[in-house]
Amino acid sequence: xxxxxxQALPGFRDFTPRECAVRNYLFETWRRVARRCGYVEYExxxxxxxxxxxxxxxxxxxxxxxRFEDQGGRDVTLRPEVTAxxxxxxxxxxxxxxxxxxxxxxxQCFRYEKPQKGRGREFHQFNVDILGEPGPAADAELISxxxxxxxxxxFVAGDFVVRVSDRKAWxxxxxxxxxxxxxxxxxxxxxxxxxxxxxxxxxxxxxxFSLTPQAVRDFxxxxxxxxxxxxFIEEDLGARGLGDFVELxxxxxxxxxxxxxxxxxxxxxxxxxxxxxxxxxxDTLISTMSDGAADMPATGFAMGDYVIRNLIEETPxxxxxxxxxxxxxxxxxxxxxxxAAAEQRENALFLVSSLRRAGISADLPLGQQKLxxxxxxxxxxxxxxxLVIGAEYPLLTxxxxxxxxxxxxxxxxxxxxxxxxxxxxxxxLLA
RNA sequence: GUGGUCGUAGUUCAAUGGUAGAGCCCCAGAUUGUGAUUCUGGUUGUUGCGGGUUCGAGUCCCGUCGAUCACCCCA
Numbered sequence: 245x246x247x248x249x250x251q252a253l254p255g256f257r258d259f260t261p262r263e264c265a266v267r268n269y270l271f272e273t274w275r276r277v278a279r280r281c282g283y284v285e286y287e288x289x290x291x292x293x294x295x296x297x298x299x300x301x302x303x304x305x306x307x308x309x310x311r312f313e314d315q316g317g318r319d320v321t322l323r324p325e326v327t328a329x330x331x332x333x334x335x336x337x338x339x340x341x342x343x344x345x346x347x348x349x350x351x352q353c354f355r356y357e358k359p360q361k362g363r364g365r366e367f368h369q370f371n372v373d374i375l376g377e378p379g380p381a382a383d384a385e386l387i388s389x390x391x392x393x394x395x396x397x398x399f400v401a402g403d404f405v406v407r408v409s410d411r412k413a414w415x416x417x418x419x420x421x422x423x424x425x426x427x428x429x430x431x432x433x434x435x436x437x438x439x440x441x442x443x444x445x446x447x448x449x450x451x452x453f454s455l456t457p458q459a460v461r462d463f464x465x466x467x468x469x470x471x472x473x474x475x476f477i478e479e480d481l482g483a484r485g486l487g488d489f490v491e492l493x494x495x496x497x498x499x500x501x502x503x504x505x506x507x508x509x510x511x512x513x514x515x516x517x518x519x520x521x522x523x524x525x526x527d528t529l530i531s532t533m534s535d536g537a538a539d540m541p542a543t544g545f546a547m548g549d550y551v552i553r554n555l556i557e558e559t560p561x562x563x564x565x566x567x568x569x570x571x572x573x574x575x576x577x578x579x580x581x582x583x584a585a586a587e588q589r590e591n592a593l594f595l596v597s598s599l600r601r602a603g604i605s606a607d608l609p610l611g612q613q614k615l616x617x618x619x620x621x622x623x624x625x626x627x628x629x630x631l632v633i634g635a636e637y638p639l640l641t642x643x644x645x646x647x648x649x650x651x652x653x654x655x656x657x658x659x660x661x662x663x664x665x666x667x668x669x670x671x672x673l674l675a
Numbered sequence: 676g677u678g679g680u681c682g683u684a685g686u687u688c689a690a691u692g693g694u695a696g697a698g699c700c701c702c703a704g705a706u707u708g709u710g711a712u713u714c715u716g717g718u719u720g721u722u723g724c725g726g727g728u729u730c731g732a733g734u735c736c737c738g739u740c741g742a743u744c745a746c747c748c749c750a
Contacts, residue, residue: 254741297750305750307676325750353750358676360744440747500750518749546750584708619710634708641709648710 255357255365265574267368269566270549271350274370277393281385283346283372288329290352294319296328299533310354310365322354326371327526327544328533334375334542335534343376346385362518362551372523373544375530380473383506383525383543384480390510390521390545391481391489397556398565404520404555407493408478408508410471411524414497417463423453429501435460436497464494473506502526506543512555520555521547575626577607578666582618582643584634592633595658602659604666606631619643629665631658 252258259267275285294311310322323329326349334345349371356365372389374382387406394404414435418428434441434449438460441449446457463469470478470492481490498507507524511517523545531539556562579599583592592608599606607625609618622630623645632641638655642665653661 251741305748308748308750327750355749357748358746359742360746363749498750499748502750522749582709614706615708616706616710621710623710630710632709643709645710650709 253365255359257364257366261574262570265570266553266566267549268573269569270368270370270552273396274348274350274393274547277389277396278348278370278372281346281389281392283348283389286330286333286347286349287351288323288326288333288349290323291320292323292329294321296332296533297321297324299328308356310356323351324353324355325546326351326353326369327373327529327546330371330373330544331530331533334540335530335538338375338538338540344382345373345375347375348372362554364550368549370521370547370549371544372546373542375540375542377543378527378541380476380506381480382541383473384477386523386543386545387477387490387508388481388484388486390508390523390547391486393547394489394510394520397552398562399555399559400561401488402513403559403562404489404510404512406490406508406510407496408474408490408506409492409494409496410474410506411497411503412473412505413469413471413494416471417469421453421455427453432497433499435495436499438464438495467492469494477506498522498524502529502532504528508545510547512559517551517554520551521545571626575605575628577605577625577627579604579606579629579631579662580618580622580625580627581606581608582615582622582630582632583609584615584618584632585637586612588633588635588637591637591655595631595633595655598659599662602663604659604662629662631662 257263278285294306294309297309298306305324309324312320314320330347330349334347338345350368351371352366352368354366357363359365370393372386374386387408391406411432414432415428418431423431431453434446438446438457443457450456450460474492478487478490478492481487496507496509497503498509503524504527505525507522509519509522511519523543525541525543527541530542556566581592581596581599583589596606596608607627609621613621619630622643628645630643630645632643633655634641639652640655640658641650641652642662643650
């Protein structure tokens with residue numbers, strides 16, 4: 245090939261069949277768990293009016309937007325998140341639904357950041373929200389879904405932990421320390437960076453509020469500072485049998501200004517990676533985004549595909565579970581038809597067509613190949629069965645590829661026969 | 676945006692400054708109706724790109740692009 249060779253843009257990925265199957269594993273697990281817990285799926289556009297994001301956050305975030313002018317002169321942005329779109333759609337349509345809303349979306353988002361481990365410029369996110377319910381029962385319900393999701397990926401106690409905090413506890417603390425209300429966001433932002441800031445700078449910043457790093461750390465370390473909502477959640481999740489997965493961690497504040505209450509993050513137990521998921525309560529965002537047209541309390545979280553995948557691959561039992569799923573779900577077909585005698589090709593075509601129409605995934609070789617090659621092709625396709633059609637037609641041989649055994653049957657009832665065999669696992673063999 | 680490390684075949688990697696190689700993968704055959712193993716043969720490179728030093732650069736120097744890791748940030 246002459247000229248430059250093309251590759252995916254920095255931070256973007258090609259999904260080969262294997263990569264795509266892994267992605268589908270994540271998506272299907274997310275979707276299954278959400279539905280199981282009573283959430284419904286919605287979807288919003290991938291491209292939005294840039295103002296939607298500037299209004300919500302503003303500031304430096306605009307530097308990380310995939311932003312451009314479309315051919316109609318509109319200032320548009322590839323979505324960096326879905327919460328803003330959710331706020332819009334909810335503000336507009338919320339009267340059509342009984343409360344609370346339990347909604348989820350699986351979608352691709354874009355952020356112009358430097359790619360590194362656990363982060364690309366494009367990623368998929370599982371977004372789950374409960375809207376219209378102000379009490380901590382909603383937060384507990386949401387956190388339980390986050391935990392159930394982890395369990396569905398095969399993680400067990402000891403693999404991960406949900407660290408829960410409450411901004412209300414911090415706001416109370418700020419009040420008792422005499423911090424003026426309009427400076428609380430600034431204060432929370434300092435708390436958020438407590439362990440990342442240089443000691444000298446940290447001390448200086450806290451001094452503005454007549455506080456010391458030690459005083460703040462003491463507050464974090466004291467379980468007595470847990471809020472009422474946190475205690476409620478702890479009890480609620482305990483009753484669900486999920487108490488072991490949650491712990492109080494007041495050091496979690498999260499960077500975003502719009503969180504108003506409970507906030508939480510999921511970490512791998514070794515805390516060797518960035519957060520697997522994070523979220524919290526944002527009771528004023530819907531109102532802000534809709535200029536007061538709709539005012540709904542809300543709580544939600546998001547889980548990205550990068551970190552959860554890394555964690556699955558580094559956790560043997562979770563990785564094993566994914567491999568099993570991939571073997572069952574990523575095969576090119578279930579039945580590979582092998583043509584042992586070239587003159588049987590027409591019968592084979594009819595057979596393949598019938599199988600397919602009956603809902604059975606079937607494939608066949610396109611050229612004339614030797615038997616050995618065809619069987620090899622069958623094996624590589626990942627199919628469970630190779631159906632051999634040869635001179636004995638209408639007698640067919642069904643080879644169970646994994647066990648290298650076989651059985652015979654008649655072409656006239658091939659559909660029923662094979663459907664039946666597909667329904668049952670390859671148990672003890674008759675062969 | 677800042678910094679560290681690294682760029683050689685599809686891939687994993689070799690090549691004291693002196694003629695660019697191997698394994699794997701892929702394709703075909705040995706095997707005329709059975710998947711393995713083995714054997715044989717075959718395809719592929721402006722050594723990321725551009726300069727510089729040198730008689731001579733994959734190798735040394737500078738730039739650039741890309742990958743990766745960390746910082747920043749993390750909606």
